[in-house]
Amino acid sequence: MGRRALAAVVLSATVLTGSATADPGQVGGHFDRPRTGFAPPGTTLRDGTAEQAGLDPEPLDEALGRIAAWTGPTPGREHPMYAGAVSLLAHDGIVVRREAVGEQLRYADDRGTELPAEQREPMRTDTIFDAASITKLFTSIAVLQEVDAGSVQLDEPVASYLPEFGVNGKEDITVRQLLTHTSGLQAEAQLWKLPEQDRIPSIMRLAPERPPGTGYTYSDPNMIVLGVLVERMSGAPLDRVVAERIAGPLGMSDTGFRPPAGKHPRIAATEYSADPPRGMVRGEVHDENAWSLGGVAGQAGVFTTADDLAVLGQAILNGGEHDGARVLSTEGVRRMLTDFNGDFPGDAHGLGFELDQRWYMGGLSGPRTAGHTGFTGTSLVLDPASRSVAVLLTNRVHPNREWGSNNAARETLAQGLARSLAVDPARGSRxxxxxxxxxxxxxxxxxxxxxxxxxxxxxxxxxxxxxxxxxxxxxxxxxxxxxxxxxxxxxxxxxxxxxxxxxxxxxxxxxxxxxxxxxxxxxxxxxxxxxxxxxxxxxxxxxxxxxxxxxxxxxxxxxxxxxxxxxxxxxxxxxxxxx
Missing domain, CATH: 2.60.120 (Jelly Rolls)
Structure with a gap:
C-alpha cells in the first residue's frame, strides 16, 4: 500500500473514532471553490487568525517577510523599493494580517539624503497614505450612485450632462467609455503648467487621439471629466460627495481629500518636488494635476489607510454595503466587476475597476478579480471568488519617483494570499x-x-x-x-x-x-x-x-x-x- 493510500486510511480511522490529530501538512478550511454572487449579508470585517479563516499562514508570513525586506537594500536596485509599507490581508471577512514596516518619513531631499535617526518616523498600521489613482474608484462609485439615482445614463453622451465637453470629436463619447478608458482621450495632461482658470476648460477642449470605442488608453483626463460630472449632477463638490456618500456611511474616518493639518503627522511623505517647487510633499496630494486643482480631482487626491480601504473592499465583496451602510446598489457593483473591454484582450475593465491583472493580482487573478493601483505605490485587490482583500500601501515615491516601481511587492502580497488558500486533494489525503x-x-x-x-x-x-x-x-x-x-x-x-x-x-x-x-x-x-x-x-x-x-x-x-x-x-x- 502506498504512503498516500495509507495516510487516507489512517485519517479515515481517526475521524471515525473521534480522535483525529490535524495533519501537520494541512491547515483547516475547505477547498477554494470559486463562489458566485456576493458575500453573505452582514459580513463585517473583524480581526482573526489565518487558521480561523482556513488559511495556511506560512505563505502569508513568507510574503510579508519579503515586503519588509524591500525597505532595505534590494538586490538589483540602487535604492530600497520603498521607505515603508503597510499590508492588510482579509479572507471571508476576517483580517488575518495587518503589518507596518519601515518608515513613513526617512529622507530629507530628492537625492536620498537620510534624516538623522531621531527625525525619522516609523510606519504605523494607521498611517495615512496618498492613494493616488485609487481615487478613481471613489469617483467611479460616485458616478454609479448617480446612475442608481437615475440622473445619469451610462450610454448617454457625456455632452448631454457637460455641454462644454461636446467639442473636437467628443460629441458621442459616453459615460461608460470614460469609466472603461475607451474614450480615445490621451493618457495625461499637464494642467499645473496652465493658468488656473484654464485648467478644467483645457480638459473639456481635448480632442480624442483615436476614435472613441476603438481601443483602451488608461487616461487621467477621463476621470477628471467624471469628477466634474459628479459635481455638476450632484450640485456638490467632489470631496463633499465622497465624504458624505462613501467614506462617511462606511465609517472610513481617515479617508478623504485634503486631510486636515491635525492628521499630517500620520501621513506618509511622498516625493521631494523641485518642479513645481513644493519641497518634501506631505499632507498634500502628490499628483501635480490634482494639486493644481486645489487637491480635489477625479483621478487623484484621496488619502486613506489600509483599514479604511479594506472596508471599501469588503463593501464591494458584499454587493455595496458594509456594517449596515449601503453606498451602491448590487447592480452597480456588478457593473464594476463586469468586463466591458472584451474587444481589447489584456485590458479587462469594469466600470471603475481593473480586472484580472496578474502583474499585481498574482494568483488571485480571475475574470472577476478587481483592483486598482496608485502611482505613489498603493494597490487594492479584491477577489470575489474567494472573498479576499489584499491592501498594500507604500511610499515608493519617497523621496524620488525615479527610484523605481514596487510592482514586485504588489504581486508578492496577492500571491501570498492566493497560495494560502486551500486546494484539497482530488483523491485521498495528498x-x-x-x-x-x-x-x-x-x-x-x-x-x-x-x-x-x-x-x-x-x-x-x-x-x-x-x-x-x-x-x-x-x-x-x-x-x-x-x-x-x-x-x-x-x-x-x-x-x-x-x-x-x-x-x-x-x-x-x-x-x-x-x-x-x-x-x-x-x-x-x-x-x-x-x-x-x-x-x-x-x-x-x-x-x-x-x-x-x-x-x-x-x-x-x-x-x-x-x-x-x-x-x-x-x-x-x-x-x-x-x-
Missing part, C-alpha cells in the same frame, strides 16, 4: 504540488509490458499565467522503450478547461480540478515511462499546479495506480501536500 517558483518533474517507473495503447488519466488543478507565448504550463511526456521523451496530447474536462486536444495545460481563475485523459501509443510488449513537467513563467505565475489520481491502464487492466503505488513516482520539484 496531491502532488508544483511550486510556481521553479520547474518541476514527476516521473514514473516504466510500466508494461503493454498490450496495445496505454490510457493515462489524472486530475489537475491548474492556475498558471494564461499567455499563449509564455511558459507557465503543465506537460505530459512519454518515453517508449528508452527512445526519449515525447509530448503526449491531452484532453481535459472541467470549468475553464481548454477545448479539444492540447499539447499542454494552462489557465487561471477557474479554480477547479480538471479530469485529464491521454493515450500513449506503443507496440505490444513495450515499456512506457511517464513524466509530468511544470514549466513556470519567468515573471508572472499563478498558484501553481496540483496533480492527483494518476492512473495508467491498457486493455488488460491497471498498470499504475498513483494512489496505491506512489513509491513508483519520483519527484524533482514536486511535493506531496494536503492542501
Amino acid at each position: 496531491s502532488w504540488f508544483a511550486d510556481p517558483a521553479r520547474p518541476a518533474e514527476l516521473t514514473s517507473d516504466a510500466v508494461g509490458p503493454v498490450r496495445g495503447p496505454a490510457q493515462v488519466s489524472f486530475q489537475a488543478f491548474v492556475d498558471t499565467q494564461h499567455d499563449p507565448d509564455g511558459a507557465d504550463r503543465l506537460q505530459l511526456e512519454a518515453d517508449v522503450d528508452g527512445a526519449g521523451w515525447r509530448p503526449v496530447p491531452l484532453r481535459a474536462d472541467g470549468p475553464g478547461a481548454p477545448e479539444g486536444e492540447v499539447a499542454e495545460l494552462a489557465g487561471s481563475g477557474h479554480r477547479a480540478w480538471w479530469d485529464v485523459r491521454a493515450e500513449v501509443d506503443a507496440p505490444p510488449g513495450a515499456q512506457i515511462g511517464l513524466r509530468w513537467r511544470y514549466l513556470p513563467d519567468e515573471q508572472y505565475v499563478g498558484r501553481g499546479v496540483h496533480v492527483d489520481g494518476i492512473h495508467v491502464t491498457d486493455h488488460r487492466g491497471t498498470l499504475l495506480d498513483g494512489e496505491l503505488d506512489d513509491e513508483r513516482l519520483h519527484s524533482r520539484g514536486w511535493a506531496e501536500t494536503g492542501r
Whole structure:
C-alpha cells in the first residue's frame, strides 16, 4: 500500500473514532471553490487568525517577510523599493494580517539624503497614505450612485450632462467609455503648467487621439471629466460627495481629500518636488494635476489607510454595503466587476475597476478579480471568488519617483494570499504540488509490458499565467522503450478547461480540478515511462499546479495506480501536500 493510500486510511480511522490529530501538512478550511454572487449579508470585517479563516499562514508570513525586506537594500536596485509599507490581508471577512514596516518619513531631499535617526518616523498600521489613482474608484462609485439615482445614463453622451465637453470629436463619447478608458482621450495632461482658470476648460477642449470605442488608453483626463460630472449632477463638490456618500456611511474616518493639518503627522511623505517647487510633499496630494486643482480631482487626491480601504473592499465583496451602510446598489457593483473591454484582450475593465491583472493580482487573478493601483505605490485587490482583500500601501515615491516601481511587492502580497488558500486533494489525503517558483518533474517507473495503447488519466488543478507565448504550463511526456521523451496530447474536462486536444495545460481563475485523459501509443510488449513537467513563467505565475489520481491502464487492466503505488513516482520539484 502506498504512503498516500495509507495516510487516507489512517485519517479515515481517526475521524471515525473521534480522535483525529490535524495533519501537520494541512491547515483547516475547505477547498477554494470559486463562489458566485456576493458575500453573505452582514459580513463585517473583524480581526482573526489565518487558521480561523482556513488559511495556511506560512505563505502569508513568507510574503510579508519579503515586503519588509524591500525597505532595505534590494538586490538589483540602487535604492530600497520603498521607505515603508503597510499590508492588510482579509479572507471571508476576517483580517488575518495587518503589518507596518519601515518608515513613513526617512529622507530629507530628492537625492536620498537620510534624516538623522531621531527625525525619522516609523510606519504605523494607521498611517495615512496618498492613494493616488485609487481615487478613481471613489469617483467611479460616485458616478454609479448617480446612475442608481437615475440622473445619469451610462450610454448617454457625456455632452448631454457637460455641454462644454461636446467639442473636437467628443460629441458621442459616453459615460461608460470614460469609466472603461475607451474614450480615445490621451493618457495625461499637464494642467499645473496652465493658468488656473484654464485648467478644467483645457480638459473639456481635448480632442480624442483615436476614435472613441476603438481601443483602451488608461487616461487621467477621463476621470477628471467624471469628477466634474459628479459635481455638476450632484450640485456638490467632489470631496463633499465622497465624504458624505462613501467614506462617511462606511465609517472610513481617515479617508478623504485634503486631510486636515491635525492628521499630517500620520501621513506618509511622498516625493521631494523641485518642479513645481513644493519641497518634501506631505499632507498634500502628490499628483501635480490634482494639486493644481486645489487637491480635489477625479483621478487623484484621496488619502486613506489600509483599514479604511479594506472596508471599501469588503463593501464591494458584499454587493455595496458594509456594517449596515449601503453606498451602491448590487447592480452597480456588478457593473464594476463586469468586463466591458472584451474587444481589447489584456485590458479587462469594469466600470471603475481593473480586472484580472496578474502583474499585481498574482494568483488571485480571475475574470472577476478587481483592483486598482496608485502611482505613489498603493494597490487594492479584491477577489470575489474567494472573498479576499489584499491592501498594500507604500511610499515608493519617497523621496524620488525615479527610484523605481514596487510592482514586485504588489504581486508578492496577492500571491501570498492566493497560495494560502486551500486546494484539497482530488483523491485521498495528498496531491502532488508544483511550486510556481521553479520547474518541476514527476516521473514514473516504466510500466508494461503493454498490450496495445496505454490510457493515462489524472486530475489537475491548474492556475498558471494564461499567455499563449509564455511558459507557465503543465506537460505530459512519454518515453517508449528508452527512445526519449515525447509530448503526449491531452484532453481535459472541467470549468475553464481548454477545448479539444492540447499539447499542454494552462489557465487561471477557474479554480477547479480538471479530469485529464491521454493515450500513449506503443507496440505490444513495450515499456512506457511517464513524466509530468511544470514549466513556470519567468515573471508572472499563478498558484501553481496540483496533480492527483494518476492512473495508467491498457486493455488488460491497471498498470499504475498513483494512489496505491506512489513509491513508483519520483519527484524533482514536486511535493506531496494536503492542501
